[in-house]
Amino acid sequence: MRLLISATAVLATVSLSACSSQQLYGAGQGWQRLECNKINDAAERSRCMASTSGSYEDYKRQSDAVKSAK
Numbered sequence: 001m002r003l004l005i006s007a008t009a010v011l012a013t014v015s016l017s018a019c020s021s022q023q024l025y026g027a028g029q030g031w032q033r034l035e036c037n038k039i040n041d042a043a044e045r046s047r048c049m050a051s052t053s054g055s056y057e058d059y060k061r062q063s064d065a066v067k068s069a070k
Contacts, residue, residue, distance in 0.1 A: 025056045 019027070029052050036048035 021060075022056045025059060029054075 032052045033049060036045055036052065039045040039048055
């Protein structure tokens with residue numbers, strides 16, 4: 001339930017402001033880091049945090065590659 005409320009708040013904020021894709025990516029990464037910090041197991045928390053370290057440019061390259069492959 002808490003996750004649903006958080007996701008709804010993020011979506012409401014995004015819809016009210018004109019954000020660029022890069023800003024949205026950054027907001028999503030920040031939200032994911034907050035969620036990672038809630039994990040008690042240090043190894044799992046570390047894996048979770050590592051998954052948030054990708055740059056927007058890397059994400060964009062991967063996204064474009066998938067789109068062009070279709």
